[in-house]
Amino acid sequence: MAFAIVNNYAPLDxxxxxxxxxxxIIDARNVGVTFKVEHGTVEAVKDISFQLYRGETIAIVGESGSGKSVTARTVMGLLSKRATISPKATVGFNGDNILKFSPRARRALRGNRISMIFQEPMSSLNPLYTVGSQIVEAIRAHNRVNRKDAEAKALDLLKQVQIPEPEARLKQYPHQLSGGQRQRVMIAMALSNDPDVLIADEPTTALDVTVQAQILNLIRELQKQRGMAVVLITHDLTIVKKFSDYVYVMQHGEMREHNTTERIFADPRHPYTKKLLGSEPHGRAGPLPDDAGVLLTANGVRVSFMMRHGGVFKPDLRELVAVDSLGLTLRRHETLGIVGESGSGKTTFGQSLLRLNQPTQAEITFAGERIDGHTRAQMRPLRAKMQIVFQDPFSSLNPRMTIGQIIEEGLVVNGLGNTRAERLERVREALDAAGMPTNILSRFPHEFSGGQRQRIAIARAVALEPEFILLDEPTSALDLSVQAQIIELLRKLQDERGLSYLFISHDLKVVRALCHRVIVMQNGHIVEEGSVEDVLTNPKTEYTQRLVKAAFDIA
Incomplete structure (x- = not known):
């Protein structure tokens, strides 16, 4: 009976x-994908079908692990060797079943006629090559153009995706860019060969709210100019409502419902679709205890980098001030949000407080101890008390280690747990607290979705029972319903253990739900700060007003 209901909501056509x-232009039918795992197989995608017409945008939505990205990788031919595609599956592209193509034919198609923007830019960009050389390589792989013309096109692409100082960025490496800037580089590479189909897998995950609209409007503008079709994979329903023509809803590898965007939002029929549309970060941070003392203070924090301009033989080094004489106070049991656009210095400021980068000057006190002059050896005893959850979970989880080893490593290094059995019990408790099953200890990071990897990263931080956690975009890779779970988890841990959080985010809805106070940053400066309600309800600066409008008024 249930199967019949699902088919009524999601027929083949x-x-x-x-x-x-x-x-x-793409007609996928009966696509099924299974993966070999240690104790058998996992059905990641179960007999789904979808169609994409020229010049339109379809959205594939669903929670982490629903099979959205596996579906996209099936079309691209980027599945791992562990994957098996159902023999009855077909993926038609311009009338040809590309699943029957040779590897060489698929390579010629991939990045040329069908292109993809990946969810995690840091793991998709080669850290050994400059941004410019990687875009040039993408252009020359499919076109007979000389390097000079390819470099000119690369520069033009960076200008189109509105990256600041594009000439300088061409000569920089991925690690020198912010998360949002790296994502814009990925978009430029995907558009470099004027594809017929662009698959955008969470294209704005790492971008702040104001740039989200710019990038999506850019994609839509290019789509109209070139007649390009777009597959938008996302968990952000506000983006879906504004930018897609047709919506496919997936859960547990199955297609639950599909319909035009207007119908999906006006009259959702499947219970899961109704649940997704009803998910939104809610609630507010509870009041601080009266006796909450100060845990962390910082004054005069300044961080600068020397950036190379000009050629190899006439280098022009200029100082870039990423953080300019900032300060803050964080009390025990408090959540302090830091918001601002990509490149505003949020992450650099946060990491300098943990001494993960070297401030040019600073006065930093943690739990009554001055730490700004500490060496690495002097900081080591404090590391268990000061943890961080990074923005990009894939690059922060060792791909050669199992989940059990990744989480246990911190316990071993910091001498927590007397026996291995005791440590593994703490690992399981941390995974359970982060909403992950406890039977995944022998699996590897690449076997999980982006949202699942982020929860594993949170579990790793929680396992050490710290006093302070720096959360750098911890919900950026998570769908709305899981965001709510993580917010509740962070609140619960804070109440139980008196944790203090420094919460870096561009998602003002999550900041409103979780934080007590908020700092607004722009170009390395603090432009506004105060209680969450004051700043988000009555922003005083034009910059904060723009951020708030982009976050809450998009429809």
Whole structure:
């Protein structure tokens, strides 16, 4: 009976197929994908079908682990060797079943006619090559152009995606860019060969709210100019509502429902679709205890980097001030939010407080101890008390270690747990607290979705029972319903253990739900600070007003 209901909501053909002109540019039918794992197989995608027509945008939505990205990688031919595609599956592209193509033919198609923007830019960009050389390589792999022309096109692409100082960025390496800037580089590479189909897997995950709209408007503008079709994979329903024409809803590898965007939002039929549309970060941070003392203070924090401009033989080194004489006070049991656009210095400021980078000057006190002059050896005893959850979980989890080893490593290094059995019990408790199953200790990071990897990173931090956690975009890779779970988890841990959080984010909805106070940063300066309610309800600066409008007024 349940199977029949699902098929009524998600038939093989689209509900609007009679109104469409021509044939789909992509027509996927009966796609199923299984993965070999240690104790058998996992069905990641179960017999799904979807169609994409020229010049339109379809959205594939669903929670982490629902099979959205596996579906995209099936189309791209980027599945791992552990994957097996169902023999009855077909993926038609311009009438040809590309699943039958040779590896060479798939390579010619990939990045040329069908291109993809990946969810995690740091793991997709080669750390050994400059940004410019990687874009040039993408252009020359499919076109007979000389390097000079390719470099000119690369510069033009960076200008199109509105990256600051594009000439300088061409000569920089991925680690020298912010998360949002790296994502814009990935978008430039994906658009470099004017593809017929662009698959955007969480294209704005790492971007702040104001740039999200710019990037999506850019994609839509290019789409209109070139007749490009777009597959938008996202968990952000506000983006889906504004930018997609047709919506497919997935859960546990199955297609639960699909319909036009207007119908999905006006009349969701499947219970899971209703649950997704009803998910939104909610609640507010509870009042601080009266006796909450100060845990962390910082004054005059300044961080600068020397940036190379000009050529190899005439280098022009200029100082870039990323953080300019900032300060803050964080009390025990408090959550302090730091918001601002990509490149505003949020992450650099946060990491300098943990001494993960070297401030040019600073006065930093943690739990009554001055730490700004500490060596690495002097900082080591404090590391268990000061933890961090990074923005990009894939690059912060060792791909050669199992989940059990990754989380246990911190316990071993800091001498926590008398026996291995005791440590593994703490590992399981941390995974359970982060909403992950406890039977995944022998699996590897690449076997999980982006949102699941982020929860593993949170479990790793929680396992050490710290006093202070720096959360750098911890919910950026998570869908709305899981965001709510993580917010509740962080609140619960804070109440039980008196934790203090420094919460760096561009998602003002999550900041409003979780934080007591908020700091607004722009170009390395603090432009506004105060209680969450004051700043988000009555922003005083034009910059904060723009951030708030982009976060809450998009529709």
């Amino acid at each position: 689209r509900f609007d197929h009679d109104a469409q002109k021509g044939t789909p």
